[in-house]
């Protein structure tokens with residue numbers, strides 16, 4: 434059982450009366466020659482590392498390696514309940530989770546790339562929240578993980594998921610699409626609705642450039658993981674309402690890929706364009722790199 | 732991409748912040764260490780281009796050093812590599828190098844063992860944590876592998892490859908790929924044999940003892 438497009442995946446689901454996670458599991462069983470038990474154990478381990486990275490991020494105000502992240506996720510988490518924000522606490526908590534993973538990442542903590550390190554906050558955040566608020570057992574989380582994996586797999590087979598090649602829309606966009614599909618599954622949505630949610634995720638940030646300050650995976654990356662959480666939840670809700678994606682998933686992925694391919698190199702992780710090219714960002718970059726032990730000729 | 736596993740999509744589990752500047756760097760360090768049998772007492776890194784710039788911001792230096800000490804790309808220890816190295820008495824230094832046309836994420840790793848033997852490896856981190864080895868002890872290579880492998884350092888001569896492959900066949904090891912690199916006819920050569928299955932390290936000793944003109948054999952785990 435294998436699939437290279439959203440259409441093939443939906444056809445397989447229909448033909449065999451399976452959900453996305455079951456098709457993905459079958460594919461993994463065949464491709465790897467491993468047992469279901471082994472695969473589930475690895476997924477559980479990945480989930481543990483994901484949740485641990487959230488805890489680690491929330492644990493301190495320690496600065497990141499580049500010094501641009503200074504414990505914003507912990508601050509947000511601790512100030513919940515003070516009724517000073519627009520968004521509801523529960524939503525902001527998930528944002529804090531996602532930003533926490535990015536802080537953990539930027540402090541050289543252990544994370545699970547999902548699909549990349551720079552976009553590793555969104556999936557753990559929405560899964561942790563779903564687990565807490567819906568009281569999910571491990572089996573359900575494993576199903577969500579497989580659903581997200583199926584979406585990511587299709588994209589990786591048809592487009593690039595790295596900021597350096599496709600811009601932030603490819604990186605944050607893909608993690609958001611994966612997360613949105615997982616969320617739809619967790620609320621009982623069907624396979625088509627999962628892919629609709631994934632389509633919405635890209636549509637909402639189509640064209641977003643990759644422009645990290647000083648080339649570091651810190652800013653704007655942490656906030657974009659926060660935005661990814663909101664985007665994923667919104668897209669999941671719309672799909673659960675049975676709003677349909679007029680443009681099918683595969684075409685949306687192609688569109689995203691085409692936009693990525695035509696994006697100037699300056700907007701693809703080179704720190705030469707977008708935010709990274711602002712005088713302030715250039716100043717930060719200069720300060721950071723003129724201070725390395727390397728240039729001091731150590 | 733058709734053989735991608737679920738864990739290539741959601742994974743690897745790694746120390747942040749960057750798959751190419753941190754995870755790939757740790758991998759290159761580990762690969763270099765696996766070309767050495769004895770204790771490493773000194774390591775010198777020459778970092779190029781983007782690697783030199785992200786040395787601190789992406790922890791590239793720590794990751795390289797941690798890799799050389801044998802830590803994996805998901806070890807918390809990478810973050811403290813400099814402290815651990817100092818504690819262990821491992822001397823290390825980083826410098827910036829310049830070379831035209833080199834991949835932006837490149838490094839030369841020079842290792843010295845306690846008996847004075849020197850080993851060097853050059854490589855690049857080409858994205859998503861994948862790396863390519865571009866030279867071993869000055870001999871140019873183009874090696875990109877995720878499988879376990881046996882590396883032989885031998886003198887180039889007629890029939891030696893046949894002897895090596897025969898030995899592996901007798902051990903029931905399936906060869907997934909083979910690459911041969913040499914400095915000149917009849918001179919130093921390296922062969923990298925990728926193996927499908929995991930295997931016992933002891934066969935490297937056996938291989939060295941059994942076949943003439945093999946100077947050394949190394950095992951690359953490649954997890």
Ligand code: SF4
Pocket residue numbers: 551552595596597600601602604605642643644645649650651652653654655657702
């Ligand atoms: S700006 Fe670039 S590095 Fe940062 S999250 Fe987006 S794609 Fe990743």
